Amino acid sequence: MCSREPSTAEFSTDSTSVTDGTSSDDRSGDAPTEPVPMPRGMPPQRDAPPDDGDGVGSWFDSTVRRAGRILHENYPQLERQLLFCRSVYADAYVRGARLRYNRRHPAPIDPYRVSWVDPDRIVRISEPSNRSRFRRVGVVADGDWDRYGLRFRDTDVFCAFQRRFEDGVDWEETAFFRRITAEIERGNERWGCASPSAFRRRCDHLDQLYETIREHGFLSQRALLESGVKDPIERRRATVAAHVINDEIAVDVGRDGELLFADGRNRLAIAKLLDVEAIPVLVFRRHSRWVALRDAAAAFVDHGGTLPARLRRHPDIASFLEATT
Numbered sequence: 001m002c003s004r005e006p007s008t009a010e011f012s013t014d015s016t017s018v019t020d021g022t023s024s025d026d027r028s029g030d031a032p033t034e035p036v037p038m039p040r041g042m043p044p045q046r047d048a049p050p051d052d053g054d055g056v057g058s059w060f061d062s063t064v065r066r067a068g069r070i071l072h073e074n075y076p077q078l079e080r081q082l083l084f085c086r087s088v089y090a091d092a093y094v095r096g097a098r099l100r101y102n103r104r105h106p107a108p109i110d111p112y113r114v115s116w117v118d119p120d121r122i123v124r125i126s127e128p129s130n131r132s133r134f135r136r137v138g139v140v141a142d143g144d145w146d147r148y149g150l151r152f153r154d155t156d157v158f159c160a161f162q163r164r165f166e167d168g169v170d171w172e173e174t175a176f177f178r179r180i181t182a183e184i185e186r187g188n189e190r191w192g193c194a195s196p197s198a199f200r201r202r203c204d205h206l207d208q209l210y211e212t213i214r215e216h217g218f219l220s221q222r223a224l225l226e227s228g229v230k231d232p233i234e235r236r237r238a239t240v241a242a243h244v245i246n247d248e249i250a251v252d253v254g255r256d257g258e259l260l261f262a263d264g265r266n267r268l269a270i271a272k273l274l275d276v277e278a279i280p281v282l283v284f285r286r287h288s289r290w291v292a293l294r295d296a297a298a299a300f301v302d303h304g305g306t307l308p309a310r311l312r313r314h315p316d317i318a319s320f321l322e323a324t325t
Contacts, residue, residue, distance in 0.1 A: 035156035035175050038265065039128045087242040090134040094245060097138035105291060107298035107320045111137040112244055114220050114280035115315035117251075117259065119271040125150045126252040126260035126285065133263060134245050136284035140291050146254030152261050152268065161269040165210055171203040208232035210270050218271055220280040221247050233266065249281045253316050255289040283316055294320075 094111050102108040127145035129136055152158055160176035163169045171177045181196040193199040209232045216229050221243040224231055237243045249264030249271075261268060262284050271279045286294075297307055298320060311317050 035159035036150060036154050037179055038155045038157040038176075039125070039150070083236060084239075087237065087239045090132075090245065091239065091241050094134050094137050094241075097135075101138040101140075105295050105298075106302070107291075107294045109138060109283070110319065111282070112241065113319055114244070114248060114282060115319060116278040117281055117315055119268060119276055119279050122251060122259050122261050122268065122281075123151055123153075124148065124258070124260055125152055125155070126254075126262050129262075129285070133250065133284070136250070136262070137245070139285040140288050141285060142288040145285075146252065146258065146260060146287050148260075152265075153272070155265075157265050158269045158272070161206075161210075161266075161273060164207075165270075165273055171200070177203070202233075205232040206266060209266060210273075213267070213270050213276075214274055218267075218274075218276045218279050220244075244282070249279055250284045251281050252285040253283060253287060253290050255287040257290055257293075257314050257316070259315070281315075283319075286316070290316075 098109060098111050125148055127148040131139075156174070156176040156179060160171065160174035163174050164171060177199075180190045180193075180199055183190050184193060184196055184199060191199060191202055193202055212229065212232060216227070219227060219229065222240060225240060225243060231247075235246070237246065247264075249268050250262040251259045252262045254260055259281070264281075268279070270276075294317065297311060297317060301307060301321065307317065307321075312321065
């Protein structure tokens with residue numbers, strides 16, 4: 001059952017139960033004895049939001065993807081056209097999700113807006129989702145998906161990056177590399193790779209990505225495209241919007257405003273290792289209790305109120321405050 005919506009009077013002082021998006025110290029606490037495998041998506045039924053008629057959308061999305069794969073396998077010369085069609089479809093979905101959300105909630109969202117945050121503010125992982133990235137935009141969900149508990153730094157992905165770039169070990173010596181190659185050898189495609197040799201080449205590209213970010217700084221996807229700097233792990237996209245939705249680091253927002261890792265593990269790991277001051281992120285899923293507070297905050301501001309600093313500093317609050325000023 002969803003919690004009640006906060007009254008405007010509750011914004012007169014800072015609430016200790018609501019964060020400004022900052023979690024507990026990213027570098028504190030006991031690390032597990034062994035790195036934890038980065039979790040994959042959960043079964044789709046565990047991610048059905050109350051705000052979204054998900055069944056038809058999931059069916060249509062899977063049908064479109066299946067048709068695209070069949071066409072590409074039989075007519076590879078149509079790849080550019082298929083990418084464009086896919087991008088148009090995804091952009092239409094995102095814009096529709098934005099329209100539906102903003103009709104229901106007084107605090108609007110802009111799915112393409114990036115917020116710049118300290119990467120150390122992103123400590124824990126959100127419960128994984130099987131949805132395509134563009135279909136996570138505007139999702140409002142209750143439940144305990146924001147209490148997943150696993151820290152990003154404790155995953156085998158981050159530990160592999162740390163061992164590679166701080167200790168100088170070969171990728172092959174990391175638990176992450178051994179896990180992924182074992183899964184590929186069992187017939188599963190991982191990280192877009194169908195063979196161990198392809199995954200090894202992928203790791204070479206991660207080396208290049210690290211050096212690119214160290215040399216040029218951490219750029220948003222729009223800035224990266226405008227700069228002409230080559231992205232070593234770039235996938236072919238038909239539009240700028242497709243680059244933003246698919247390739248920017250993404251976070252979910254928990255019930256108390258905590259920023260939770262949702263996608264973009266390579267770039268987030270590198271940003272943490274290089275002590276980057278701020279990174280661009282998109283917001284995907286929001287907890288229903290956070291949305292209730294966010295909407296009440298918007299109503300409070302509309303009536304002339306001033307939010308406490310703790311809330312004003314939160315990137316998901318600052319986004320609509322900037323849009324209304």
